[in-house]
Structures are given as structure tokens and as C-alpha cells.
Amino acid sequence: MPLDIDADRFRETFEAYSEIGATEAGGLHRLALTDADHEARDLLVEHMEALDLDVRVDELGNTFGRREGRDPDAAPVLIGSHLDSQPYGGRYDGQLGVLTALETLRTFEDEGVETARPVELVNWTNEEGSRFEQAMLGSGVAAGAVDADHARSLADSEGRTLGEELERIGYDGDAPAGIDDVYAYLELHVEQGPTLEQSGSSIGVVDGVFGLNWMAATLEGQANHAGPTAMHDRRDALAAAVDAASEINDLPNRLSEDAVATVGRMDVTPNSINVIPSEVTFTVDVRSYDPDVISRAPEAVEFEVASAAERHGVEYEFERLWSIDPLEFSPVVREAVAAGAEAADVPYQHIVSGAGHDANHMASITESGMVFVPSVDGLTHNESEFTEWADCVAGALAYANATLELATTEA
Template sequence: MNTPFTPETVLTSNAPLINTQRLWQSLMDLARIGATPKGGVCRLALTDLDKQARDLFIQWCEEAGCTVSVDAIGNIFARRPGRDPSRAPVMTGSHIDTQPTGGKFDGCFGVMAGLEVIRTLNDLKLETDAPIEVVVWTNEEGSRFPPCMMGSGVFAGKLDLADTLAKQDERGLVVGEELQRIGYAGSRAVLGHPVGAYFEAHIEQGPILEDQRKTIGVVMGCLGQKWFDLTLTGVEAHAGPTPMHLRKDALVGAAQIVSAVNRIGIESQPHACGTVGCLNIHPGSRNVIPGEVKLTIDFRHLHADKLQAMVDQLQQAIDATCQQHGLGYQLTPTADFPPLDFAPECVNAVRQGAAQLGLSHMDIVSGAGHDAIFIAELGPAGMIFVPCEGGISHNEIENATPQDLGAGCAVLFRAMVNVAVG
């Protein structure tokens, strides 16, 4: 494109402006690094494959005229300068590490969409007042090293750098040493960086947009999460000689708790989820009454009071079940993320961008965790969702169309320009 654009013409244009084919090609090129036979990607954090993907991202950003820096937890920042260097940057990004059987788009779309925003600004010869930054956050998935959202958590001061660098994977390999090994233990400080605004584009990872036939999800916020480990303790006994009415069967109690978690989730709508994801039975013999069962419980809700009410109902169900079956129990909290409302100015910028482009859109909430949750602690933040086929993610068959991805990137472009000028 040779015609100079102004922010005003960009924000009033109903043309996409971004290059959908270029965005798609970048995603496909990135997906070759760690490609799996089923069409997905296995690129775990801080592996050699992660290094290759990071190197490619930096190459592309430098070719686009960006200055690149890396902080002590390995987060990568690619900056396009603005007319006013004193302004805090308008940021976008996500992650490029994947699940062991991950897809091409989870996280990667947000990073490549940010790169496409910079490339489009270059094509249009458009200067912004505030700098633009695209970020690759380290280890969002947590597949290899716990916890998830590691890089953004350290950047936001929610996770301690020293503690995080000391985390180990199942083989005993250490985050800090692996960062050094792949050359991404950066010199930039992790704390104290201002955030003018942050936008994150992402596939929905759920079926709502596809079901409602909408192209853009205007993300209002993220569900709060409370996770627990529950151990139920009964008495192991022979399955033949022990009468039913004299048993202390931990698995029967667990079955009632599983049913209660599901019921609580259903009765707490809208925006509620209740899940038992893991069940461990001891001793695990076909002719022994289970004496101990360990299970995980995951509750989510958009409103803090409703989320706590779900926990209160769980406690009542556990007490009643254990009393009925003569069981003991231990309930241990393992995670607590409060519900998050994204900044109205960012939400409105996304909604206005979708409307300007004539794209079908709807308000939506995120049921999953994203780096935007932590960055929202530092400045105004928002998210953009696009549909994924069947709502399937964290799966090698994860899929999204070039058209939907391009639409999401076009909205991201407008939202960022809207904030970065004036």
C-alpha cells in the first residue's frame, strides 16, 4: 500500500487493512516447529523447539524494524517506536509454547496477530503516538514447568522471580538453567515496566461463538477460579464378607461428591463451571472396598460472591456425605484466581472495531486463564476471541479459519491504533 494513512482514516475505514494471507502463512510457518503427525504442535516451554520458535519470532520482528529485548524470565518484547517515547507502550501478545498434544493456534494466534499489526502499520506508513509492543510470554501453558502463566505472572509481580527460576520439570531440569541453555535468560528487569494498554487476541477454546454464529467475541472478563484437592478416607475391607450397611466406602462417597460438583455447577448458572478432573482410588483392587479416594475439584464463576457460594455448597455436600458413610476427609485449596473484569475502554475499543468492520460480535467471558489476567493488574486490558472449530483446543486437531483469524486481527489492529494515538 502506497497511500499514506492517518489514524482517522484507519479508524473510520471498513476495510480489514491487515494481510490475512500473511498472517495465516506466519502461523503455518511457526507450526512447522514441533509439528506432530496428527497436524498439531508439541513445543514445550524452554526446549530446543521453543528456542527455534523464539528465534524465528525475533527474526521476523527485527525484519519489521522492531527493537527486541528479553527479560530475566525469558519474556520477549518487540517494540515499534512511537512519536512520543515517554508514552507507555500499547501492548499485545500471548505465548508460543504448547501443550504436549497442542494445536497451531492456541497462544500462537495472539503473537502472530501482534506481528501482523506491526507489519500493517509499516505497510500503511502509519506512526502511532505511543510505542507498540508485541510480547511472547514464557511458559503460559505450564505443561513442562508449573505454574502456568509463568512469564506474565513474574512480569506482573504475582510470582517471585527467584522462586520461579528454581522450578523443576519431571526430569529435575530447572527453569533458570534451561533459560540459560537456550539463550533466553535476558538482561531486562522483570518489574517496573509501565503498560499503557494490553490487548490479547485468542481463539475462544470453547464452542459459544461457533454455536451463536458470531465472528468476534468481545471479552468482558475472566471467570474466577477456586481449585481444591479432596481426600476421602474410609476403611479398606474385603468385598465379599463385608455387608453393605457396615461399609465405609470412600468411592461411594466420592461418587456423591462428583455428582454434587456437577449439580452445583448446573444450578449456579450463568457463567458457572464445576469439574472433577482427577480421581485416584486406593488400593485399586477389584475385590477390595476402596479405603481412600483423592479427587480434584475446579469451580469457576464470573462473580466472586457466587463463586464462594459454590464453595459453601461443596462444603455442605462433603460434610453430609462423610457423615452418611462414616468417612473422614481433608479439603485443601490449591488455586484461587478472583474474577476479572476487563477495562471498559479496552472492551469498548474491541466492540467498536468489530462494529466498524461490520463483523458479527457478542459479549463473552473467558472460562480459561490467559496472560491478560496478570497484565490487567498493571494497566487497562482486554481480549478478542475468534471461533475455533467445535470449540476444541489443547488438541492436535484444534482448528480455526483464515477468515476468522484475519477478522480478529483486524479488530486488534483498530483497537490498538485507537489507544495508541492521540
């Protein structure tokens, strides 16, 4: 028989956590390692201990709760997500994944489920990267992609380091952050896009994640008075930047069907109402599931920057900041998610994620995959972020059954 969660308990738990860092507009403001995050972490530990899980905290504050299986030496199935939020973000991003994992283990207890493998619940530290600017940080250290000392030295806008804040809230654990013995990792998340809602599916079996390429360009012109300087005599760095940004916005049409490009940040100097801008720096984010698009993106973007600079008589500098290749998730986990959705009689479809998640890092060390539930209007990182509760329950049903499928695989 398929597992069936306690939907009322699940809803009550979600609402209780949503009060911690709640905003007046119905969202969530719970940045990593703040007092609100501390309170949410303490509540999770309380709920883990109520299930008699073996709780441990590592040097990055990643928090685990282990439920033993028949073979305690078998590599565990790791389930969870993150409790930190974006500044004035939504209630579903991250949090829903942790609470779905919690409800899964509660359901195992309700139904007396004995798994072959241990199952561990995890809350990752600083997934959002909005306070300490490196996203997916806790999982990155756990997977060996980020150095632990570097991570602990990252400072917020007020100069407080991650290590200092871990100590302040009591989550500076003794255990090393590295993980090298996990059978599989499964994470539930809101889609953060419109595909599932538009197609009418309650579940997304995530096949993989877009690759991305981040770049920055600086255009250097000449400051001058906004009144006396004729238009043909200007070397306006902002005019050139806006020209380049417009062309970059059209780039996806020439790169591939799924490509997206974003000019996300622009800094203007001297930024005065009556002075022609002398310097502008802006960032570019290009994403696609096609590795060729990711590799070609810097050349294509730099061409548009150079062309705009020439048209406006300014100089430019171009920098490649960060690049990751597209990722294909494990067939083992994808099949388990599909089987879980079928066992729960929940409609699903295969989907590719445009955003990165902790599952990205886990894919480098184990069989990794994700379950998506719909985002209404595709809205996320916003206080109005919303997922219909029926879809949350459908996702939890599929997730619990997929976890059981993975955890009953003999070592």
C-alpha cells in the first residue's frame, strides 16, 4: 500500500514555521543565521528529537536528523532542503522542502515503516546566499565544492562573518562538513516558474538543471555637464550600457529556444541628475540546458558590449565571473519520483529547472534528484509567492513514496 501523509498535521506545521520571520504582506524574511533562522532551526531540532532522530550539526551549521534502517552501516538516503529565505521572500521556497521531509519521517513512524537504509533529514545553511553572498553554501561545503574555512569567513553587509554568527546562535557544530557516503539525495521545491501550472500537472519530475554563465561589463565614457554638452559631443557610458543591455536581452532568440539572458545589476558613476555618466558596470546572467549555449555565451555577450561601446564612443572591459554546466539528475532518483507519483495517483510530468538548488551540489557525490510542485503565476523570491495547498499535499505524497522507494533498496 502507498504511504498517505497526515495533511492536517502537515498544514499546521507549515503554518507554524511560516510565523517565524513572517512579513506583513504574507511572505517570509528569514535570512541565514539571523534570530529568525535560529528560532526556525531550534523548532526543527525539537521536531527531530520528538521522532527520536539522531541529531548532529556540522561546522557549517548544516543540521541532520538520522532515522536508522535495518542495516545501520548502509549508505543513507538524504532528504531535505533549506529554511533560510530571500529578503522579503516567499513562504514556500526552501521551507516547504524541509517540512515535506519532516512529514515523510513522521509518516514512516505513523505507519511503522522499517527501511533497509537509514534516512536522514537535512537543513542546509545559507542556500539563498542573500546574507552571505555565495548561494548553496552549506551543501557546497558538504560536497567538497567550497572550502569550509572560506565559507566561514564570508561576511554580511555589516561585517559579521558566517563563522561568528554560527557561534552566536549555537549552530557551530563539531562535525566536519564533508559528506562522502550517501546513497541518494531527494529534494522537494517549488518550481519557481510557470510550466507546471500552465500544463495542469501537480508534480514535476526534475530531469536536470540549466547551466549558467555570469559575466560583468564596464563601460567608460566621460563625465560632462548635462546642459551645455551637445548630444553628438557626448561619450555617455549609460547610453552605451542601455544599448548593450537591449541587445543582450534579444540574445536568447539567436542562441537557443530555451536560453534566457538577464542584465540584473547596474552601477552608474557619478549617478547625478545633471551629469553625463562616465562609467557603468553591469552584470549578465545567461542560462540554458544546452551546454553549447553556455560555452558560447561570453563571446556573444562581449560582442554586443563591444558593438555598443563603439557606437557610443566609449571604452569597455569585460569579465567572466562564474560558469556551471547544465546538470542531468540521476535516472535512479527520477524513476523513484515517477514511481512515487504513480503510487500516490498524482499527475506528473518531466521538467527542467532554470534555477540552481542544493541538489546540484549533491549530484557531484551521489544519486541526486528533485520533486517540483507548481508556483502560481510562476512567481517566486517574492512575498506573493504561492502554491496551492492541494499541490503541496500531492508533492508530499509523491515525495514520501519516492523516499520509501529509495530507502528500501538493499545495500
